[in-house]
Each structure stands twice: as C-alpha cells, then as structure tokens.
Amino acid sequence: MPPTAPAGKRTGRPPRTSRAEILSSARRLIDRDGWEKLTIRRLAAETGVGATTLYHHIRDKEDLLVQLLNHHVEQLERPPMPADPRERIVLAATAMHDALAGWPWAAEVLTTDGFVGLLDESALWMVDAILSGAADLGCTQEQGVDLFRSVWYYTVGEILVRARTRRREAEGDLPQFRWEFDAAQVPHLAAVGRRWHELAVRDTYPHGLRVFVDGLLAGAGPTAPLGGG
Amino acid sequence: MPPTAPAGKRTGRPPRTSRAEILSSARRLIDRDGWEKLTIRRLAAETGVGATTLYHHIRDKEDLLVQLLNHHVEQLERPPMPADPRERIVLAATAMHDALAGWPWAAEVLTTDGFVGLLDESALWMVDAILSGAADLGCTQEQGVDLFRSVWYYTVGEILVRARTRRREAEGDLPQFRWEFDAAQVPHLAAVGRRWHELAVRDTYPHGLRVFVDGLLAGAGPTAPLGGG
DNA sequence: TCGCCTTTAGGAACATGTTCCGAAAGTAGC
DNA sequence: GCTACTTTCGGAACATGTTCCTAAAGGCGA
Structure with a gap:
C-alpha cells in the first residue's frame, strides 16, 4: 500500500494505476456483469494490470467492497x-x-x-x-x-x-x-x-x-x- | 455419491470409508482443533483417504455441516x-x-x-x-x-x-x-x-x-x- | 553517464472447495 | 481363468483470495 503520498516530489517507479482507478473499474465491472463476477483477477484485467498489483492499492477485497459501499450510499437520495x-x-x-x-x-x-x-x-x-x-x-x-x-x-x-x-x-x-x-x-x-x-x-x-x-x-x-x- | 445402497449383494470396488466414518472424523477434528480447522483435505487425512474421495460420500461441505449440526442438536438436552x-x-x-x-x-x-x-x-x-x-x-x-x-x-x-x-x-x-x-x-x-x-x-x-x-x-x-x- | 535508492509491478506459489476422468478393485457370467 | 461390468478411488486441474520475493522503472547525486 502506498504511504498515502502527501504531495510534492515523486520518486520510484511510476504507478500503472491508482486506488481511484481500481474503484471505478470495479463499479464498471459490477454494472456490467453483476457483483458476483467481481473477482480480483477479473478486476485486475479490467484495470489493465496484473492481479497482485491491486494489493499495492487496496488492503484486501473487503477494503474494496467497503469503499464501493461508501460510494453507493453516498449516491443515495437522502x-x-x-x-x-x-x-x-x-x-x-x-x-x-x-x-x-x-x-x-x-x-x-x-x-x-x-x-x-x-x-x-x-x-x-x-x-x-x-x-x-x-x-x-x-x-x-x-x-x-x-x-x-x-x-x-x-x-x-x-x-x-x-x-x-x-x-x-x-x-x-x-x-x-x-x-x-x-x-x-x-x-x-x-x-x-x-x-x-x-x-x-x-x-x-x-x-x-x-x-x-x-x-x-x-x-x-x-x-x-x-x-x- | 453411493446410491443409498438398500442392502444385499455388493459389487464393485469395496469402499475405503463411509459417510458415517467421515462424519465421525469430522467431529473428532472439530473437538480437537476447532471447527475453523475443518477443511476437506484435513478431513480426508483424518479419515485416511484422498481428498476427492470424500465427494463420493458427501455432496459438498455444506452437506457435511448440516449433518454435523443435526447430530449436535440431537445431543442437546430437550x-x-x-x-x-x-x-x-x-x-x-x-x-x-x-x-x-x-x-x-x-x-x-x-x-x-x-x-x-x-x-x-x-x-x-x-x-x-x-x-x-x-x-x-x-x-x-x-x-x-x-x-x-x-x-x-x-x-x-x-x-x-x-x-x-x-x-x-x-x-x-x-x-x-x-x-x-x-x-x-x-x-x-x-x-x-x-x-x-x-x-x-x-x-x-x-x-x-x-x-x-x-x-x-x-x-x-x-x-x-x-x-x- | 553511472550507480544508489525508492517505489511499483507481477509471476510463482499456497490454501481453499470442487470437478473430471482414468485407474483400481471387487462381483458375475462363461 | 478370463472377460465384462460396477463401484470406488484419488491425482490433476481449476477458480478463488492472498503473500512472497524478485525484477522493473523512475529520480537524484556524483
């Protein structure tokens, strides 16, 4: 997991993806195929990276799901x-x-x-x-x-x-x-x-x-x- | 799964284990190591057969768990x-x-x-x-x-x-x-x-x-x- | 330009439940 | 005893989430 980069200079290998991008891939995947089809490898493919790369941006699948739920609830009419x-x-x-x-x-x-x-x-x-x-x-x-x-x-x-x-x-x-x-x-x-x-x-x-x-x-x-x- | 053998003549390769034996291995395993440790492969080892052999006696793990639960409830004082x-x-x-x-x-x-x-x-x-x-x-x-x-x-x-x-x-x-x-x-x-x-x-x-x-x-x-x- | 350091990438591997399919081990008929 | 049939066995393989570890790719100082 990236150290929640504050800002400024970046060093090291440039990221091929980001947490935000992964979350949006996940939403796309769910909208298209349903959430049962949301697997790590499929999500990685959708994002265009290797499967294990995701683990540098999300803690685990549960973390991912919680973020998705947050987003879902935010969009609800209050x-x-x-x-x-x-x-x-x-x-x-x-x-x-x-x-x-x-x-x-x-x-x-x-x-x-x-x-x-x-x-x-x-x-x-x-x-x-x-x-x-x-x-x-x-x-x-x-x-x-x-x-x-x-x-x-x-x-x-x-x-x-x-x-x-x-x-x-x-x-x-x-x-x-x-x-x-x-x-x-x-x-x-x-x-x-x-x-x-x-x-x-x-x-x-x-x-x-x-x-x-x-x-x-x-x-x-x-x-x-x-x-x- | 064996065709719920009624009785009488038996033909074919003799079974190395049985549903009842598997269930009792499972209970032993749970008593010893806790139910979190109850995996198919471990259960097979405890029973003394190969892992996939279990599937000729139980439908799947859920089937196994339901049988264990039945046994557990039966033993409760009513x-x-x-x-x-x-x-x-x-x-x-x-x-x-x-x-x-x-x-x-x-x-x-x-x-x-x-x-x-x-x-x-x-x-x-x-x-x-x-x-x-x-x-x-x-x-x-x-x-x-x-x-x-x-x-x-x-x-x-x-x-x-x-x-x-x-x-x-x-x-x-x-x-x-x-x-x-x-x-x-x-x-x-x-x-x-x-x-x-x-x-x-x-x-x-x-x-x-x-x-x-x-x-x-x-x-x-x-x-x-x-x-x- | 060369090397060091930092950060990310991702293949290999593991444990899980499960399916497929060929091999093994019996009985029955001849 | 040999063949056919029947039943069971279990290794190989697959999909899942996940960890380990090495390689890759950039900036920076010399």
Missing part, C-alpha cells in the same frame, strides 16, 4: 427526516435495509458489531438518525446503541437470509430439501409442509421493524433500562 | 415445554439461538429461508414449538410462519454478527477502524465515538427477542393480520 423520533428511526432503518438489500455482499462485509467504524460519515447518516431518534425519546447513549444493534441484527439477518435464498433458488438448489415431516415429532411443521415456501414469500421486514422499534422503545426512558444489565 | 404459548416461543427461540451460538458455521449454513427443509425432525422441535405457540395464540399458519421467520432473521443476524466480530477481534483487526467522527455530519455518532465497542458488549438478544415476540403477537389473532400483505 430523504427528509421526520420530526417524530419514532418515524425517524423507522425511516432510517428502512433506508439502511434498502441500501443493502440489492448489494448482499455489502451486508456480508458489514456483518460486524461496530461496522460503523468502516464507513465514511457520508454513509452514516442513517445510523446517526437512529441514535438521534432514540436520544429524543429519552434513551441514554447505552440504550441508543443497544437499540441500534438490535435493529441491525434483524436487518442484517433479513438481508443475508433473503440473499442466500435467492441464490439458492437461482442455482435450482431447492429440490434437495425435504418437506415431508413426521407429524408425530413435529406436528405443526408437518401441517405446514411444503407450503412453507409459499407462505414465506411475503416481505415481513417493515412490519417486524416497526414492532421491534415500538417494543424496544416502550421499555425505554431514563428510568427503565432497555436491555438486561 | 427442556420441558412451558404450557404458556408465549413462554414456549421464547424458550424455543432461545434454545435455537444457544444451539447455534457456539457453532457459527451452522448459522452460516442455515442462512436460508426454509432451512428447516435441511434438518432432521430430531433437530426441529424448536421450530415446531414456535409454530405451536403461535397457533395456540390464535395465529393462522401464515402468521405462524411469518413470526418464525422474523424471529429467525433476528436470531441469525445476531449470531453471524457476533461470530464475525469475535473473529475480527481475534485477528486484531479492530485497530483499522476509525472511531473519530465529524460532529457536524453525525453528531450523535460522534458523541458516542470510541465508546461504541464499550457499549456494545452487552448481550441484548434475550430482551430483544422478548420485545419482538410480544410485539409480533400483540397484533395477531384471527382478525388482525400479522404482516403486511
């Missing part, structure tokens, strides 16, 4: 924030969800407590909106962070599960599942049986989110701790 | 089910969570809508308990499945995030995060700053689960649809 704190939280969480839903690899990268430490401020207004909503409703900082994390778990889980389900379906992988269950052992599941998938197509994220936020906030406030201890 | 439907749901979800928490690869494998189609009945009593609780509270099948899925998203998200966070910490990867934020752009986040991790150590899963279940059920019943459409 909706006006509702004055009502609760609505603000729901809206911000939904925006977070939607921003990631089409970019499952982004959710994959951000599957980390404190992923906020990876992103630029320009991509963090959603997080800030949630924290601000919680604060306006009387939550302490601790409670705000707890609320955010719970919402984040739900969101990231939904995205990862749905993304993987879609991929499985695309690969025609479902037939291998078994959908006949022994009613003696699992009567309710057996009653559902192969209707499971038919029943599981609805988008329950928005409703679940609302329930979650309402519930988490119902017990909040200066006197009632949000979480356990 | 707690008595509370008569109260709501408590039953919470207990079953918690059991599901705890069963997976120490086996993050299992959550990885089960990140799929309808993962229940992968497991044996003996590993599905938790799912059935949740469906039964929902039914007892007046939910339709649709609502029960919706409730299960929402709880599942939350659960799987929590597990994946925590597992990945732990791995990151183990690799000493956190320092690369940035924890100074521009207060002008994200005031609340900036106020939290590097206290984020300090605040994020609490286990909020149980409380969040309760909130979630209560909230989802509050709007349930024969007349009030649980989800959107």
Whole structure:
C-alpha cells in the first residue's frame, strides 16, 4: 500500500494505476456483469494490470467492497427526516435495509458489531438518525446503541437470509430439501409442509421493524433500562 | 455419491470409508482443533483417504455441516415445554439461538429461508414449538410462519454478527477502524465515538427477542393480520 | 553517464472447495 | 481363468483470495 503520498516530489517507479482507478473499474465491472463476477483477477484485467498489483492499492477485497459501499450510499437520495423520533428511526432503518438489500455482499462485509467504524460519515447518516431518534425519546447513549444493534441484527439477518435464498433458488438448489415431516415429532411443521415456501414469500421486514422499534422503545426512558444489565 | 445402497449383494470396488466414518472424523477434528480447522483435505487425512474421495460420500461441505449440526442438536438436552404459548416461543427461540451460538458455521449454513427443509425432525422441535405457540395464540399458519421467520432473521443476524466480530477481534483487526467522527455530519455518532465497542458488549438478544415476540403477537389473532400483505 | 535508492509491478506459489476422468478393485457370467 | 461390468478411488486441474520475493522503472547525486 502506498504511504498515502502527501504531495510534492515523486520518486520510484511510476504507478500503472491508482486506488481511484481500481474503484471505478470495479463499479464498471459490477454494472456490467453483476457483483458476483467481481473477482480480483477479473478486476485486475479490467484495470489493465496484473492481479497482485491491486494489493499495492487496496488492503484486501473487503477494503474494496467497503469503499464501493461508501460510494453507493453516498449516491443515495437522502430523504427528509421526520420530526417524530419514532418515524425517524423507522425511516432510517428502512433506508439502511434498502441500501443493502440489492448489494448482499455489502451486508456480508458489514456483518460486524461496530461496522460503523468502516464507513465514511457520508454513509452514516442513517445510523446517526437512529441514535438521534432514540436520544429524543429519552434513551441514554447505552440504550441508543443497544437499540441500534438490535435493529441491525434483524436487518442484517433479513438481508443475508433473503440473499442466500435467492441464490439458492437461482442455482435450482431447492429440490434437495425435504418437506415431508413426521407429524408425530413435529406436528405443526408437518401441517405446514411444503407450503412453507409459499407462505414465506411475503416481505415481513417493515412490519417486524416497526414492532421491534415500538417494543424496544416502550421499555425505554431514563428510568427503565432497555436491555438486561 | 453411493446410491443409498438398500442392502444385499455388493459389487464393485469395496469402499475405503463411509459417510458415517467421515462424519465421525469430522467431529473428532472439530473437538480437537476447532471447527475453523475443518477443511476437506484435513478431513480426508483424518479419515485416511484422498481428498476427492470424500465427494463420493458427501455432496459438498455444506452437506457435511448440516449433518454435523443435526447430530449436535440431537445431543442437546430437550427442556420441558412451558404450557404458556408465549413462554414456549421464547424458550424455543432461545434454545435455537444457544444451539447455534457456539457453532457459527451452522448459522452460516442455515442462512436460508426454509432451512428447516435441511434438518432432521430430531433437530426441529424448536421450530415446531414456535409454530405451536403461535397457533395456540390464535395465529393462522401464515402468521405462524411469518413470526418464525422474523424471529429467525433476528436470531441469525445476531449470531453471524457476533461470530464475525469475535473473529475480527481475534485477528486484531479492530485497530483499522476509525472511531473519530465529524460532529457536524453525525453528531450523535460522534458523541458516542470510541465508546461504541464499550457499549456494545452487552448481550441484548434475550430482551430483544422478548420485545419482538410480544410485539409480533400483540397484533395477531384471527382478525388482525400479522404482516403486511 | 553511472550507480544508489525508492517505489511499483507481477509471476510463482499456497490454501481453499470442487470437478473430471482414468485407474483400481471387487462381483458375475462363461 | 478370463472377460465384462460396477463401484470406488484419488491425482490433476481449476477458480478463488492472498503473500512472497524478485525484477522493473523512475529520480537524484556524483
């Protein structure tokens, strides 16, 4: 990795590419072939350099993906924030969800407590909106962070599960599942049986989110701790 | 893959190993070195065969992991089910969570809508308990499945995030995060700053689960649809 | 111009899961 | 015993992300 060259004289072999150029190659590649096709070697070819050369400009693939996500979120239209704190939280969480839903690899990268430490401020207004909503409703900082994390778990889980389900379906992988269950052992599941998938197509994220936020906030406030201890 | 030999005469080259033997090698390997060390080649060595031979007994690594998970869940002590439907749901979800928490690869494998189609009945009593609780509270099948899925998203998200966070910490990867934020752009986040991790150590899963279940059920019943459409 | 130093380039190599295909090792029929 | 058939074995090979290390290419001082 280049030592974040400040300016002025340059010595040594001239770079054949740059971080910015690599990122733009990556965006081009994703736009053209989809993000599943984004491999290091392909990206190197698209950039016009050798594969290992990329590693002098990006730390690793995750670094690359985080930068791409930053760029993606920056380009999102930023909706006006509702004055009502609760609505603000729901809206911000939904925006977070939607921003990631089409970019499952982004959710994959951000599957980390404190992923906020990876992103630029320009991509963090959603997080800030949630924290601000919680604060306006009387939550302490601790409670705000707890609320955010719970919402984040739900969101990231939904995205990862749905993304993987879609991929499985695309690969025609479902037939291998078994959908006949022994009613003696699992009567309710057996009653559902192969209707499971038919029943599981609805988008329950928005409703679940609302329930979650309402519930988490119902017990909040200066006197009632949000979480356990 | 062997054609699930029914019985009787055997012809052809005699097998050097079997599915059961591979599974038990895998368990031994995991017990000894941890599941991160479970690779195909290592497993083959432990079993005493060539690497590619495994593929005549297991479909792929995911197949292997699912079988291991089945075995793991089978060995869990099955707690008595509370008569109260709501408590039953919470207990079953918690059991599901705890069963997976120490086996993050299992959550990885089960990140799929309808993962229940992968497991044996003996590993599905938790799912059935949740469906039964929902039914007892007046939910339709649709609502029960919706409730299960929402709880599942939350659960799987929590597990994946925590597992990945732990791995990151183990690799000493956190320092690369940035924890100074521009207060002008994200005031609340900036106020939290590097206290984020300090605040994020609490286990909020149980409380969040309760909130979630209560909230989802509050709007349930024969007349009030649980989800959107 | 010649050599030194700095910086970048990228081939070789490794570990991962996985597929292909020819070789190996049995039974069955003659 | 010989041939055919069937089943399993496993090395070679591929794509993936990634590290190591040597070569290349420029500026700078003599």
